[in-house]
Amino acid sequence: MAFIADALGRIKPSPTIAVTSKAAELRAAGKDVIGLGAGEPDFDTIDYVKEAGIKAIRDGQTKYTAADGTPELKDAICQKFKRDNDLDYKRENISVNCGGKHTIFNALIATLNPGDEVIIPTPYWVSYPDMTLLAGGTPVFVEATIDTGFKITAAQLDAAITPKTKWIILNSPSNPSGAAYTYDEMKALTDVVLKHPHVWIFADDIYEHIIYDNFKFHTPAQVEPKLKDRTLTMNGVAKAYAMTGWRIGFAGGPVELINAMRKVQSQSTSNPCSISQVAAVAALTGPQGYLKERAAEFQKRRDMVVSMINDVPGLSCPTPEGAFYVYPSCAELIGKKTPDGKVIETDLDVSTYLLESVGVAVVHGEAFGLSPHFRISYATSEDVLKEACGRIKKACEALS
Ligand code: GLU
Numbered sequence: 001m002a003f004i005a006d007a008l009g010r011i012k013p014s015p016t017i018a019v020t021s022k023a024a025e026l027r028a029a030g031k032d033v034i035g036l037g038a039g040e041p042d043f044d045t046i047d048y049v050k051e052a053g054i055k056a057i058r059d060g061q062t063k064y065t066a067a068d069g070t071p072e073l074k075d076a077i078c079q080k081f082k083r084d085n086d087l088d089y090k091r092e093n094i095s096v097n098c099g100g101k102h103t104i105f106n107a108l109i110a111t112l113n114p115g116d117e118v119i120i121p122t123p124y125w126v127s128y129p130d131m132t133l134l135a136g137g138t139p140v141f142v143e144a145t146i147d148t149g150f151k152i153t154a155a156q157l158d159a160a161i162t163p164k165t166k167w168i169i170l171n172s173p174s175n176p177s178g179a180a181y182t183y184d185e186m187k188a189l190t191d192v193v194l195k196h197p198h199v200w201i202f203a204d205d206i207y208e209h210i211i212y213d214n215f216k217f218h219t220p221a222q223v224e225p226k227l228k229d230r231t232l233t234m235n236g237v238a239k240a241y242a243m244t245g246w247r248i249g250f251a252g253g254p255v256e257l258i259n260a261m262r263k264v265q266s267q268s269t270s271n272p273c274s275i276s277q278v279a280a281v282a283a284l285t286g287p288q289g290y291l292k293e294r295a296a297e298f299q300k301r302r303d304m305v306v307s308m309i310n311d312v313p314g315l316s317c318p319t320p321e322g323a324f325y326v327y328p329s330c331a332e333l334i335g336k337k338t339p340d341g342k343v344i345e346t347d348l349d350v351s352t353y354l355l356e357s358v359g360v361a362v363v364h365g366e367a368f369g370l371s372p373h374f375r376i377s378y379a380t381s382e383d384v385l386k387e388a389c390g391r392i393k394k395a396c397e398a399l400s
Helices: 006-010 015-028 047-058 071-085 100-111 127-134 154-160 183-194 225-230 255-266 274-285 289-310 347-358 382-397
Strands: 094-097 117-122 138-143 165-171 200-204 231-236 249-252 374-377
Touching (some): 006 127, 047 274, 071 231, 071 249, 094 255, 100 127, 100 200, 100 231, 100 255, 117 127, 138 154, 154 183, 165 183, 200 225, 225 231, 347 374, 347 382
Parallel strands (some): 165 200, 200 231
Antiparallel strands (some): 094 249, 231 249
């Protein structure tokens, strides 16, 4: 339709949101559907954080705030960066946004000119390429595969950098693969960026606290302090603190970039929700012990899902270091026939078949730029996961 902007023709609706909505729709229509689509913890926001939000309403903290966050929340974020990442930021280095997704969006809108390139390792989180395209930039994909543990190498990164490169997006632990870079692996990447003074790092650290087997998390600006003035270190309360609906994401970075992001935000949302900001202060400054307990719970689920999926004929599932996703290969299912005679040609066919035949919603790998795979979010109870993996097995066994 001529009325809609050309830029919209370059992007698609978010596939993770689409799968989640489809599963909800089917359930509302009375179908027995297990949703393993959404990357959303099943844990509840902890009580004292909820209480802080309720108190904020009662106290009348219901007005506009400073465009990119209250001073109290910025201070809490500075403390968080010091405590968890040994990074020194001041208030002026902090931007608070309506969810991590919004932080990425603001940063790309604030920095990309037509033709600017953004290096995105595959498999990637679904929204990086589309946000890049919407901002007028060009995504440049660097392919990691199951054989490289879903991680790119320094040589691959070096080869992808051109004079037009503006950003490299690093997401460790990764959505969708759960892969996380060790200190040495991250250092190899930051060494490459160091050689190219025009390239900035966008560090999406949203899964920082969801790591397993004593894995040590490292963010790029911590690994290479010389890159701190060209790194945007992004995080948020959604995944770690089970606060997806509150919509608070944030980033620490150089003042000039933070100011540019504030300009974008002042012309769009004005400010993140005042009540959510108060709750985020409580989350970031309150006791942090339960984050480890929840990660331990996720680890049990990861182990169960990895073992059950590896027991399914035609699927092969590596063990990820973090996040709450597994990204099994379904290469051996391609070419097989469903009981009603349809040939499975793509990973979209696999996810459609799983949904239609056994009511399990997963996200097809093509959405994350690496096929044939699909993503399972195991941020749900062990009982539900057991039932879901059993159904996946049944469906795959029925293929011929
Ligand atoms: N990040 C989550 C996911 O990948 C939430 C949905 C979204 O925004 O993509 O499922």
